[in-house]
Amino acid sequence: MMNDDAITKKKVIDYAQQKTVELIRVLKGVEDLSNIRINWQANFKDAYGNINPESAMTVLLKKGDFDQIDVANFNASDLKEVATYYHATS
Known part of the structure; x- marks a missing residue:
């Protein structure tokens, strides 16, 4: 969980x-891998200055998704192409 009010949503994502x-890169080496759901949360300020926790990004990776990842050449921008489910707060 990330907790930093000073950065923008884009920087959080x-x-x-x-x-x-x-x-x-760590999970790719796990032999008995099933579905992995990664959910990052952050505290964002709204227009009134109130702090609201919300999901910044959620990714679901299945075994087949991991099989198509070349870890040496994998970039953050590849996540939405590889993951079974990808959602980022805009």
């Missing part, structure tokens, strides 16, 4: 994508 790629 960029950060979440980079951290997800790091997780994928």
Whole structure:
């Protein structure tokens, strides 16, 4: 969970994508891998200055998704192409 009110949603999503790629590099080596759901949350300020926790990015990766990932060349921008489910807050 990320908790930083000073950064924009785009920066939060960029950060979440980079951290997800790091997780994928670790998880790719797991033999008995099934479905992996990664959900990053952040606290965002609304127009009135209130802090609201919400999902910044959610990714669902199935075993078949992992099979098509070349870890050495995998980039954060590839997440939405590879994942069975990908949603980022806009």
